[in-house]
Amino acid sequence: LALLGILxxxxxxxxxxTITAIRSPWTVLSPDTLLAFLLILxxxxxxxxxxxxxxEVWLIASAFLMTLALVxxxxxxxxxxxDGFLHRESERLxxxxxxxxxxxxxxxxxxxxxxxxxxxxxLPITALDPWLLVGFIPLLVxxxxxxxxxxxxxxxxxxxxxxxxxxxxxxxITATPQSLGYLIGLSGLLLARVPSALPSSWPxxxxxxxxIAIHPLAGLPLTGGIALMLWRSNLSHRPRLRLAGTLLxxxxxxxxxxxxxxxxxxxxxAEIGWHLQTVFSLDHLHxxxxxLMIPTLxxxxxxxxxxxxxxLYPSLLLLFTCLGIGRIxxxxxxxxxxxxxxxxxxxxxxxxxxxxxTFLIEYERQDYTVRLILVGQLLLLPAAMHGFVLIWQRxxxxxxxxxxxxLMFAMAWQAARLYRAFPYHDVAxxxxxxxxxxxxxEAVRWIEHDAGSKTYTVLANQAVSATAxxxxxxxxxxxxxxxxPVPTGGALYQVFLRAASRDATMTDIAxxxxxxx
Numbered sequence: 276l277a278l279l280g281i282l283x284x285x286x287x288x289x290x291x292x293t294i295t296a297i298r299s300p301w302t303v304l305s306p307d308t309l310l311a312f313l314l315i316l317x318x319x320x321x322x323x324x325x326x327x328x329x330x331e332v333w334l335i336a337s338a339f340l341m342t343l344a345l346v347x348x349x350x351x352x353x354x355x356x357x358d359g360f361l362h363r364e365s366e367r368l369x370x371x372x373x374x375x376x377x378x379x380x381x382x383x384x385x386x387x388x389x390x391x392x393x394x395x396x397x398l399p400i401t402a403l404d405p406w407l408l409v410g411f412i413p414l415l416v417x418x419x420x421x422x423x424x425x426x427x428x429x430x431x432x433x434x435x436x437x438x439x440x441x442x443x444x445x446x447x448i449t450a451t452p453q454s455l456g457y458l459i460g461l462s463g464l465l466l467a468r469v470p471s472a473l474p475s476s477w478p479x480x481x482x483x484x485x486x487i488a489i490h491p492l493a494g495l496p497l498t499g500g501i502a503l504m505l506w507r508s509n510l511s512h513r514p515r516l517r518l519a520g521t522l523l524x525x526x527x528x529x530x531x532x533x534x535x536x537x538x539x540x541x542x543x544x545a546e547i548g549w550h551l552q553t554v555f556s557l558d559h560l561h562x563x564x565x566x567l568m569i570p571t572l573x574x575x576x577x578x579x580x581x582x583x584x585x586x587l588y589p590s591l592l593l594l595f596t597c598l599g600i601g602r603i604x605x606x607x608x609x610x611x612x613x614x615x616x617x618x619x620x621x622x623x624x625x626x627x628x629x630x631x632x633t634f635l636i637e638y639e640r641q642d643y644t645v646r647l648i649l650v651g652q653l654l655l656l657p658a659a660m661h662g663f664v665l666i667w668q669r670x671x672x673x674x675x676x677x678x679x680x681x682l683m684f685a686m687a688w689q690a691a692r693l694y695r696a697f698p699y700h701d702v703a704x705x706x707x708x709x710x711x712x713x714x715x716x717e718a719v720r721w722i723e724h725d726a727g728s729k730t731y732t733v734l735a736n737q738a739v740s741a742t743a744x745x746x747x748x749x750x751x752x753x754x755x756x757x758x759x760p761v762p763t764g765g766a767l768y769q770v771f772l773r774a775a776s777r778d779a780t781m782t783d784i785a786x787x788x789x790x791x792x
Contacts, residue, residue: 384488460497499528529618732791
């Protein structure tokens with residue numbers, strides 16, 4: 276069953292491969308693709324129910340998440356999103372020249388690994404970079420196979436099923452340093468659940484440090500969680516020392532990202548506005564009321580269900596977390612880790628209310644908050660998975676009707692999460708992003724040919740700018756201004772936004788020309 280589902284999804288994604296501009300892969304994928312994903316999930320459910328070997332469940336759980344990552348690789352042969360084009364060109368330059376200027380503080384953990392792999396396998400960067408997540412996902416699921424023996428052992432196969440049903444899915448659809456940092460850091464965190472089953476703590480710590488090198492905003496809090504778990508597992512510490520170290524790790528992990536931004540803004544010149552007085556404003560009560568409200572109905576069953584599942588996910592994750600914490604007999608480390616996750620979510624709220632990332636374009640200023648919320652959810656995941664295991668054990672002892680009810684809910688739940696993992700365009704959501712197309716490539720090549728030896732500057736959207744980086748590399752800068760508008764809050768992109776609005780004037784064109792000289 277699982278193999279049929281994997282082959283069907285892969286074949287449909289291959290048939291749907293497009294070089295035209297689309298808003299969402301669901302506009303070209305067969306609706307049966309979701310059913311094929313559920314076939315894989317059903318096979319995983321049966322294997323766990325039948326208590327088959329850990330290896331078999333590991334293979335199917337890994338295959339489910341790998342197939343998810345495979346969809347964007349196959350549907351978008353020219354590349355998916357925007358960031359991937361920047362990273363692949365940086366990796367290509369590093370492979371050819373051996374250096375990057377200015378030297379990046381971020382991403383180097385992925386860049387070095389990818390270029391090393393390209394040299395070792397003598398393959399181009401474009402043949403390796405999009406497949407990084409697909410290749411590393413088995414490591415994430417395998418981290419759950421490390422376990423203790425005895426009566427207190429959490430069933431490993433059920434934990435793997437819980438991972439598939441509870442882990443946020445959106446990070447795994449594209450290979451970026453942020454996603455790879457999540458994957459490596461979460462793998463270390465899951466391994467740190469049972470440090471007594473490991474011969475040494477160094478492999479876990481190395482995974483954490485590697486995630487920091489890949490992307491600090493993903494790696495720093497996850498590595499803090501790893502350190503907390505390892506510290507709590509060391510019974511040789513005196514009680515007061517253990518408590519002091521635990522509190523320090525908890526506070527440090529929860530606040531490390533805001534502190535990193537504070538330090539970064541001081542030394543890099545990237546301006547961040549801090550408005551601490553807004554934290555104590557009563558306006559937050561209105562925000563809390565909005566979060567608790569059930570999403571608006573659009574009289575569209577599928578879109579409304581997907582919206583409801585996205586709204587329900589944080590609450591259900593917290594519910595499983597509380598259930599897991601309440602029933603762990605020797606899990607004080609997981610209790611503290613869950614507290615760290617809650618602290619991280621609180622700091623995400625603090626950043627949203629008190630920090631304004633003025634160096635970013637306006638519609639991207641909440642991105643870092645969203646990412647920190649996701650990190651908080653990952654820190655809650657170990658305890659939430661244990662809560663799911665407890666539900667599974669109770670249902671298994673009960674009547675068959677309860678099992679069938681849980682299975683049907685899990686299927687409908689996962690279908691909605693799969694749908695929302697990718698860009699989607701329906702009655703509930705208008706997707707503004709477009710992928711790179713063959714027309715974009717033709718436009719970039721025509722402009723380059725038409726300009727000849729002349730210096731030129733282009734005002735274009737993200738897809739065309741990504742294509743320019745793919746086709747021409749980082750060809751020309753005027754000071755710090757790239758000759759295509761890269762959406763990182765730079766001056767030229769701000770001009771592009773004005774020029775693309777209804778208030779555009781010839782002054783905007785003249786400003787772009789001056790910036791590109």
